[in-house]
Amino acid sequence: MLQSSEYSFLYKIVGRYLAEGYAVIYAAEPDPRRILAGMSKAGIDVERYIKNGTLQIDLRDSIYIRDNNERFLADQTLEAWGNAVSRILKGNKVKGVLTIGSADIFIKNGEQEQVIEFEQGAGKKFHALTEVLCCYDPDVFSNTSVSALITILNAHEYTVHEDATYSEWRxxxxxxxxxxxxxxxxxxxxxxxxxxxxxxxxxxxxxxxxxxxxxxxxxxxxxxxxxxxxxxxxxxxxxxxxxxxxxxxxxxxxx
Missing domain, CATH: 1.10.40 (Ribonucleotide Reductase Protein R1; domain 1)
Incomplete structure (x- = not known):
């Protein structure tokens, strides 16, 4: 879990993966100008990677699909992510794809069941060469049930911490x-x-x-x-x- 002020850590991960020959799909924040500025500040040649197709920056609202009543649609969102991963794998010779997203706004809106459906489906839907990094602000879980939070954690193998340590959830x-x-x-x-x-x-x-x-x-x-x-x-x-x-x-x- 990380707060919005800590997103610069994600840019370091993005830069490392791109440098090592992976593609990255980033959709964790709503403001593209902030994302571009942050990644550039982290030393990423954003223009180069976007041009060669290995970095894809999507607006969070464009890949997390909602219906006409603004309700989160888990199946359609899984399909949107799956299509994005397939396109980037098909169009580039890369070692794999890192996807970074955030569904915490839907937890905040009380749609935890839909988020659970999405999280549980992500591991089954995505290509074997895909690593999925999900970002949550801890404050959104203040009114969430214990079982829902544990279920979301169960859909992942690790939690990620400040020193780039991956801690296994078990x-x-x-x-x-x-x-x-x-x-x-x-x-x-x-x-x-x-x-x-x-x-x-x-x-x-x-x-x-x-x-x-x-x-x-x-x-x-x-x-x-x-x-x-x-x-x-x-x-x-x-x-x-x-x-x-x-x-x-x-x-x-x-x-």
Whole structure:
């Protein structure tokens, strides 16, 4: 996850991929002038790469398709991205294609189910030579369910961080997230007992939650009752901290 002020990091990735013989399709921002200026400032010969067909800059609104009522259309958007990838592969001799986009505006608009459909379909739709980098502002997940956020993360292999580290998203990372969240709300001693109870009584652990994200909300609701909302809010906050572009502890989502 990264905020708009951190997009300059993406330009460095774009420059590196272009220099190494890949094509890039960039549709993460709405302002083309800002994109061109930012990429040029990052040392990218934008004119050269656009002219030879290996850099394609699309307006975010032109490739993320909406209907007449401004609702996000996942299938049509997948088709638009797929066509763009096919064209660039057909027209250029490249090692592969890096696509960079952002659907966070639709999360903000409450269309998380459509975004999930899009994210889950992207890995199946795109060519094997395609790397997909998805950018989300962490603030858009403030009112998102835990299960929806985990499901979106499950559609990707890695989270990407400031020092260009790719951190694999898997059950051990979720374990750290849950420990941190439960510790803050319950204290370390109680949280350890709760996690053991979830595993022994409810048969719920990190692997089960990864496979079926909604089970965490259901089980926490049964276990904590009226206090469950505070627990789930802490889990959301812990996930956002863990996958943030800039992290306090050493350590964008990619597939």
């Amino acid at each position: 059950d051990d990372k979720l374990h750290s997230v849950l420990i941190s969240a439960f510790n803050k709300v319950l204290g370390s001693t109680t949280s350890e007992l709760v996690l053991k109870t979830l595993k022994s009584v409810y048969k719920v652990d990190e692997k089960v939650i990864i496979a079926n994200p909604s089970i965490l909300e259901d089980t926490v609701g049964k276990f904590f009752g009226d206090s469950s909302s505070a627990i789930l809010a802490a889990v959301i906050k812990s996930i956002k901290t863990n996958i943030a572009f800039r992290q306090q502890s050493p350590c964008v989502i990619a597939s």
